[in-house]
Amino acid sequence: MAGWNIGRVRSLATMLLASAFVAGTPGVRADDGANGDGPDILAEERQADAEPLTAPEPSPAQPDAPTAVEEPAPAAAAPEATAEPTDAAVESSAEPLVEVATSHRIRIKLDAAGEIFAPAGRDVPPVRRPIAVDARFDFVQTGSAAAERGVIRRYRDAAADVRVEDAVRTARLPADARTLRATVEGATPTPSLDTGFLTREELDLLETPFDPLLLDRLLPESAPPIGGSWTVPADAVAGLLAIDTVEAGTLDATLVEVSDGRAEVKFSGIIDGAADGVPTHVVVEGTYAAPAAAAGEMRLDAGITNLAVTIQERREASHVAPGFDVEARLTVARTATEERADVADAAAEPAASGNRRRGAGKPSFVWQRDAAGRYDLVHDARWRVIEDGPDGLVMRLVDRGALVAQCSIIALPRAPSLSPPTIAGVERDLERSLAGQFGRLEHSSEATRSDGVRLVRVVATGRADGLPFRWIHAVLTDDDGDRVAVTCTLEDSQEKRFGAADQELVDGIQLPARGESAGKPAGDRETSPDRQARLPQESRTP
Numbered sequence: 089m090a091g092w093n094i095g096r097v098r099s100l101a102t103m104l105l106a107s108a109f110v111a112g113t114p115g116v117r118a119d120d121g122a123n124g125d126g127p128d129i130l131a132e133e134r135q136a137d138a139e140p141l142t143a144p145e146p147s148p149a150q151p152d153a154p155t156a157v158e159e160p161a162p163a164a165a166a167p168e169a170t171a172e173p174t175d176a177a178v179e180s181s182a183e184p185l186v187e188v189a190t191s192h193r194i195r196i197k198l199d200a201a202g203e204i205f206a207p208a209g210r211d212v213p214p215v216r217r218p219i220a221v222d223a224r225f226d227f228v229q230t231g232s233a234a235a236e237r238g239v240i241r242r243y244r245d246a247a248a249d250v251r252v253e254d255a256v257r258t259a260r261l262p263a264d265a266r267t268l269r270a271t272v273e274g275a276t277p278t279p280s281l282d283t284g285f286l287t288r289e290e291l292d293l294l295e296t297p298f299d300p301l302l303l304d305r306l307l308p309e310s311a312p313p314i315g316g317s318w319t320v321p322a323d324a325v326a327g328l329l330a331i332d333t334v335e336a337g338t339l340d341a342t343l344v345e346v347s348d349g350r351a352e353v354k355f356s357g358i359i360d361g362a363a364d365g366v367p368t369h370v371v372v373e374g375t376y377a378a379p380a381a382a383a384g385e386m387r388l389d390a391g392i393t394n395l396a397v398t399i400q401e402r403r404e405a406s407h408v409a410p411g412f413d414v415e416a417r418l419t420v421a422r423t424a425t426e427e428r429a430d431v432a433d434a435a436a437e438p439a440a441s442g443n444r445r446r447g448a449g450k451p452s453f454v455w456q457r458d459a460a461g462r463y464d465l466v467h468d469a470r471w472r473v474i475e476d477g478p479d480g481l482v483m484r485l486v487d488r489g490a491l492v493a494q495c496s497i498i499a500l501p502r503a504p505s506l507s508p509p510t511i512a513g514v515e516r517d518l519e520r521s522l523a524g525q526f527g528r529l530e531h532s533s534e535a536t537r538s539d540g541v542r543l544v545r546v547v548a549t550g551r552a553d554g555l556p557f558r559w560i561h562a563v564l565t566d567d568d569g570d571r572v573a574v575t576c577t578l579e580d581s582q583e584k585r586f587g588a589a590d591q592e593l594v595d596g597i598q599l600p601a602r603g604e605s606a607g608k609p610a611g612d613r614e615t616s617p618d619r620q621a622r623l624p625q626e627s628r629t630p
Contacts, residue, residue, distance in 0.1 A: 190230060190231045191228060191229065191230040191231070191424070191425050191426070191427060191428050191429070192228070192229050192230075192300075192422050192423060192424055192425060193226075193227075193228055193422070193423050193424075193425040193427065194225070194226075194227055194228075194229055194300050194420065194421070194422050195224075195225065195226045195420070195421045196223075196224065196225040196226075196296060196300075196418065196419070196420050197223070197224050197418070197419045198221065198222075198223040198224070198248075198296060198416060198417070198418045199220075199221065199222055199223075199416065199417050200219075200220065200221040200414045200415065200416035200417075201218075201219070201220045201221075201414065201415060202218075202219060202412060202413050202414030202415055203216050203217060203218050203219060203412065203413055203414070204216070204217055204219050204252070204410045204411065204412045205217070205405065205410060205411050205412070205413070206405050206410035206411065207405060214405075214411075217252050217253055218251075218252070218253060219250070219251065219252050219412070219414070220250070220251045221248055221249070221250050221251075221414075221416075222248065222249045223247065223248035223249070223293075223296075224245060224246075224247060224248075225243065225245065225246050225296070226243070226244040226245040226246075227241045227242060227243040227244060227245075227246070227429070228241070228242050228244075228425060228427050228428070228429045229241050229270075229300060229429060230428045230429040230430065232269075236271070237269070237271070238269050238270050238271030238272065238301075239269070239270050239271075239301065239429075240267065240268075240269055240270075240429040240430060240431055241267070241268055241269075241270055241279070241429055242266060242267045242429035242430075242433055243261055243266040243267075243268075244266075246260065246261035246266070246293060246294065247259065247260040247261070248293060259289065259293050261290060261293060261294070262290070262444075264284075264444060265281060265284075265286060265290055265444075267429065267430075267431065267433040268280060268281050268282075268286070269281070269282055269431065269449075270299075270301060271451055272301055272302070272327075273451060273452065274323075274327075275302070275323050275324065275326055275327030276327055276330075277295075277299040277301045277302065277327070278451040278452060279291065279294045279451075280449045280450065280451040280452075280453075281449040282431050282448075282449050283446055283447070283448070283449060284444050284445060284446045284447065284449055284455075285444070285445050285447070285449055285450075285453055285454065285455035285466050286454065286455060287454065287455050287456065287457075288454050288456070288469075288472075288473060291454065291469070295330060296330070296418070297328060297329055297330050297397075297399060297416070297418060298328050298395060298397060298418055298420060299327075299328075299330075300420065300422060302324065302327050302328050303376075303391070303392045303395060303420065303422070304391050304392060305320065305321070305324035305327070305328065306320055306324070306328070306341060306353070306355060306376060306392065306395075307378065307388050307392070308341070308343075308386075308388070309388075310388075311385045311386050311387075311388060312343045312386065313343070314343055314344070314345065314346060315342065315343065315344075316342070316343050317340055317341065317342045317343075318340070318341055319338050319339070319340050319341075320338070320339040320340070320341060320355070320357075322334040322338075325338075325339045325357070325359060326361065329359065329361070329370055329372070329399070329401075330363075331359075331361045331362065331363040331368055331370070332361070332362055332363050332364070332489065333361050333362045334359055334360075334361045335360050335361050335362060335367075336359075336360040336361075337357055337358045337359040337360050337361075338357050338359075339355060339356070339357035339359065339372060340355065340356065340357055341353050341354065341355035342354050342355070343386055346380045346384050346385070346386065347380075349379060349380050349382075350377055350378075350379065350380055351377065351378045351379070351380040351386040351387070352375060352376075352377055353375065353376050353377075353378065353386075354374070354375050355372070355373075355374055355375070355376070355397075356372060356373040356374070357371075357372050358370070358371050358372075359371075359372065362489060363403060363406075364406040364407070364408060364409060364486060364489060365406055365407065365486065365488075365489025365490060365491075366403060366404040366405065366406040366411075366489075367403070367404055368401060368402065368403040368404070369401065369402045369403075370399060370400065370401045371399070371400040371401075372397060372398070372399055372400075373397065373398050374395065374396055374397025374398060374418075375395070375396055375397075376392045376394060376395040376396075377392070377393050377394040377395075378390065378391065378392050378393060379391075379393065391422065392420075392422065393421070393422055393423065394419075394420065394421050394422070395418075395419065395420040396417075396418070396419045396420075397417070397418050397419075398415065398416070398417050398418075399415070399416045399417075399418065400414070400415045400416075401413075401414060401416075406486075407472075407484055407486055407491040408472040408474055408484050408486055409472075443457075443464075445457075445464055445466055445598070447466075452468070452469045453466055453467065453468060453469060454466065454467055454468075454469045454471070456473065456476075456481065458481070458499060459476075459478075460478075460499070461600060462499035462570065462572070462599075462600060463497070463499060463570075463572050463597055463598060463599050463600065464597075464598050465497070465593070465596045465597045465598065466596040467483075467592075467593055467596050468589070468592065468593075470485055470486055470487055471483045471484070471485050471495065471589075471593070472484050472485075472486055479498070480496050480497060480498035480499075481496065481497040481498075482494065482495070482496045483495050483496075483497075485586070485589060487585060490585075492578060492582045492585050492586055492589075493576050493577060493578035493582060493586050493589065494576070494577050494578075495574065495575065495576040495577075495590070495593060496574075496575050497572060497573070497574050497597075498572070498573045499570075499571070499572055500563070500571040500572065500573055501571070502568070502569040502570055502571065503565060503569045503571055504569055508542055508565045508569075509544050509563045509565060509571070510544070511532045511533075511534055511544055511546070514532075514544045514546050514561060514563055515529055515532060515546050517561075518546055518548055518559065518561050519548065522548065522550055522559065525550040525551060525552045525557070526548060526550045527548070527549045527550035527551060528548065528549060528550075529546065529547070529548050530547045530548060530549055530558075531545075531546070531547040532544075532545070532546045532547070533545050537595075539566075539598075540566060540567055541564050541565065541566050541599055542564070542565045542566075543562060543563070543564050543594065544562065544563045544565075545560070545561070545562045545594075546560075546561050546562075547559070547560050547561075548561070549580070555579055556579065556580040556581075557577060557578070557579055557580065558577070558578050558579070558580055558583060559575065559576075559577055560575065560576040560577075560578075560590045561573070561574070561575045562574045562575075562590070562594050564594065564597060564599060566599040566600075568600075570599045570600055572597060572599060574590070574593065574594055574597070576589070576590040576593075
């Protein structure tokens with residue numbers, strides 16, 4: 089087994105797991121099986137991709153410094169969900185939010201326990217591991233002058249302790265990423281930096297169910313009487329639960345009490361939906377408090393002040409993540425404050441180690457840095473990492489729940505600066521590596537980027553397991569001879585959907601600056617399209 093790759097799990101408590109397991113722990117990956125000679129996208133998965141379960145997913149990180157490894161300790165029992173958060177870190181407040189308030193202090197506590205699981209092969213039961221998560225967040229949130237610009241958040245604390253069997257790790261938001269912007273794309277809150285990029289693990293850490301940006305979508309459209317009920321819209325439910333779609337079930341709320349200027353609401357539901365193209369089953373039960381007017385009516389303009397909810401979710405393993413079966417307890421406290429969060433605060437934050445990629449930040453783009461510093465890249469968040477180690481980076485492009493392509497990026501040994509790769513050499517390597525699968529060369533080109541990096545790109549077609557495939561192989565070389573090979577593999581039927589994704593990926597790669605080259609990577613591997621163009625034989629969705 090290659091290792092637990094839980095860093096690609098999305099939503100609920102397991103969204104946080106990614107941050108703690110960047111390097112992986114012994115166990116099982118989302119897709120089991122060693123790299124073999126099979127094609128990149130297996131026929132078994134093609135049928136599932138033909139009719140994805142999800143609606144279009146908004147295009148949504150490895151921390152700058154290695155996450156600290158904590159000594160194993162018994163997982164604390166999660167507190168019972170109540171109408172008001174009782175955890176010391178999430179103090180309950182009955183103070184009504186005033187209409188003029190544009191800034192809030194928000195504290196979130198999330199505890200989860202259960203198991204993660206992944207396929208172990210044909211006719212073999214899934215491998216299961218117990219898991220427990222203890223996460224906490226404390227930040228000031230200030231609205232922007234323009235609603236479409238979202239809100240600014242300045243985090244005092246954002247951390248998660250994760251235990252898998254006897255291994256415990258802590259994920260924490262780096263100092264240089266603690267002031268950020270959060271916008272809602274569709275029904276999904278998306279954090280981003282204004283002058284840089286977050287890593288996947290940082291994004292996963294920050295994504296929680298019942299995000300404060302969406303809390304008020306639990307409110308009714310008009311003030312109900314005591315005992316009155318309403319149904320939360322399905323798109324709001326999907327956003328609150330951090331899933332892609334709601335296929336069946338509803339989330340219903342009831343006003344149970346109004347007293348002392350405070351309205352208490354209970355809500356519950358059983359939801360069947362989808363995330364990352366696989367089914368998920370969610371059971372929700374919780375309460376929240378909101379200000380009430382003097383007349384005893386629930387106020388709809390002041391927002392929710394406190395929320396406590398229990399969430400049970402079972403999700404199947406997907407193309408990019410193991411499955412999980414967990415129960416989580418979440419509490420949120422939100423109070424008005426005179427304190428403000430401002431993007432200018434980011435300039436005063438200390439720079440973390442790791443040389444974060446800077447530039448005009450964009451939501452739904454992810455920064456990935458090679459552990460040895462040989463390259464880094466900024467890419468579309470639809471690319472999901474499934475393996476990252478000394479042998480290279482492997483990612484899969486998942487679009488609307490469908491597996492479109494696989495890509496591998498490998499740092500090659502440094503080449504003499506006067507002998508860069510040639511089109512003929514890259515063509516020869518690609519044809520030799522594909523052997524019996526090779527059909528013909530479709531296109532070859534070379535170019536020099538504005539930063540001086542030379543690019544050789546070769547496209548070949550062929551057949552594997554009776555299916556038509558396309559291999560796109562590129563080699564980037566800088567003036568110091570530092571080289572990176574990028575290979576994307578896809579079925580011909582996915583060509584239109586794939587578009588120019590490989591070129592966008594290559595454009596986002598930055599080779600090390602002068603004096604920072606790492607030289608030969610482990611194993612002294614030359615370009616190996618044969619290895620890069622393969623998926624595990626047993627890759628499949630349950």
